Amino acid sequence: MSHFMRIKRDKIAKYLNYSEHVHIWCCFMIFSLSWRKIARRVHLYLGISIGALLTLIALSGSILVYYPELDGQLNKLSVQSSNTINWDEAYATLKYKYPGRLGSWRLENTATGSVIPARYYKPIETKGQAFAPLMVWLNPIGTQIIRDDFWGNYFVTWVYNLHFSLLTGSTGTLIVGYIGIGTLILILSGLWAWWPKRGYWARSLKFKARSTKLGLLYDWHKFIGLCFILPLxxxxITGIMLAIPNQTDPIITALLGKIEKPTTTVIKPKNYILLSDAIELAQKAMPSARLAWIETPSSSNAVYRFRLQTTNDPSHRFPHSYVEINANSAEIISVFNVDNKSPATKVKNWLHPLHDGTIGNHPLRVLWVLSGIANALLFSLGLYRWLLKTRRINNY
Incomplete structure (x- = not known):
């Protein structure tokens, strides 16, 4: 054997010997740490790395639980309420005041008798932004524009963009979704790290008589986490599925079957029927449903599209049943009744009202607000304890 071959053989043997030692050392480290210790480290490092952004998302979410009411208080509109809404007058006012807006308008039926909110989804002024419609409010009888603004330019919509996309558009929405996955691991690892051994449950749930600040911080972190673990x-989970549906919808499909979606018909415009007549047709098509949204025809599509809430639909503001009416011929084009759709479709439709708390009215909404605050407290307590423990700040 040549001298060169002997050197090469010795190097390979040395490398293999080194690799074996590394492998043995890694295995030793893994098995020397209990699963509980691994969970604690995962919980700690995830909390430190995503905790600040998670707190921002959680606190903005707490604000958004009551965002329609909050916006109403911040922008008090002096109008006289009305028991009846003149939808034809409201639509005519929008076309007269905004003659260059040739696309569809979406009008909301709030049933409060105070104002009529309307949206124009693709204004030229915000072209290029992922979501920035023109928001308009009319008086109850539809004769006057009392406020208008672009989504994102006023407080509650700015907070909404912060919560859903960290103010960075579709890329931010993906980031929020993956932060949600990290949060799920964070919660489960914290639960695993705390989970008591058999016979120690009562002891593990109590505040212990501690003489150190570290111990007291741990007890409060544990107490708040256990109190809010189910809401969090x-x-x-609902936040993840709303933020990254392309990644999570296949899970629903695999478990429950196909997710069904309503059709969107396009018809060349001729002579439009009145909006009030189209509403009457839509309500005849689904007589027991509540009208929630009206989508008007555009210059390129003669279709009225109505969004309605059935008695079994959990979402009051954004329900999931639709009726399409041909604006030229006054014919019903399609009816999408969510009550008759697949289990996967129904589960998908529960995500938004469950996430924003509207499904449970005020009790659940209050709990959701407190959950966002609890999230911020958990991060603050955990971070402060870690800084004290690692002597990054003085322990006074």
Missing amino acids: LVLT
């Missing part, structure tokens, strides 16, 4: 899990 629900908010996290």
